[in-house]
Amino acid sequence: MLAYRHAFHAGNHADVLKHLVLVQVLQYMASKDKPFRLIDTHAGGGGYALHSSQSQKKGEYLQGISRIWGAGDAPPAVADYLRLVRRFNPDGQLNLYPGSPALSQMLLRRGDQLRLFELHPTEFKILTENTRPGRQVQLAQVDGFAALRGQVPPSMRRGVVLMDPSYELVSDYAKVIDSLRDALQRFAEGVYVVWYPQVSRVESIQIARRLQATAPKGWLHVRLNVQQPDAQGFGLTGSGVFVINPPYTxxxxxxxxxxxxxxxxxxxEGANHLLEHHAV
Incomplete structure (x- = not known):
């Protein structure tokens, strides 16, 4: 089942949180001399036009990136993220939103590696149009969960894994846990960044606790709740990001x-956030 298209949700509040965390992780990795590999298991299209019919259908970016685009008082971490989004819009207008592949390519140095995996045929076609593959950047139209096994440990022994499936299928929750356990056995020192939606589903409620059980060392969990569920009790009320072996900063x-x-x-009025971590 491959109905999910991220273009309908690009730049929403969940993207803001996920990409804010990703930018900080990658900047920390790039602060060390030794190169690293970033493995993006569910890369999507790489970049999105916010005035496309898909983005305009629900206009989710209006409650996400659009709310902070012109902020002059952004804290340093948010300012870092916004600087890259503005770089993706050289005309100074918020017309495009960079997905994780585009943000990553803006932060990678010579010698770093980017491995992009996307199974959806339409998303992969867009990804190939938005990404220039080569020795540094490689992409493949395969299941990212399965592909991860061949990517860790990277030869340079430094790596980041970004795992953000659509969770369109309830089985994605179990696949996240199983894939992480397998990857950690192979590459315990890697940094693993997992995004998940905050929805009315027991698997969503339990995933942070289950992720904690997989973490052999330290972890960080951040969650942002920005809206109430609809009249039927459904909807994306927020999202969370769980980082295994997070940078100390x-x-x-x-x-x-x-x-x-x-x-x-x-x-x-009840919008809230949670930030917790465990260091060993």
């Missing part, structure tokens, strides 16, 4: 910006 960076982000993106 990440907790302080997020602590400084999450109250600001909650205030900017919150759509009801």
């Amino acid at each position: 990440l907790h302080a960076q997020l602590a400084a910006c999450m109250p600001w982000l909650t205030q900017k993106l919150g759509q009801f």
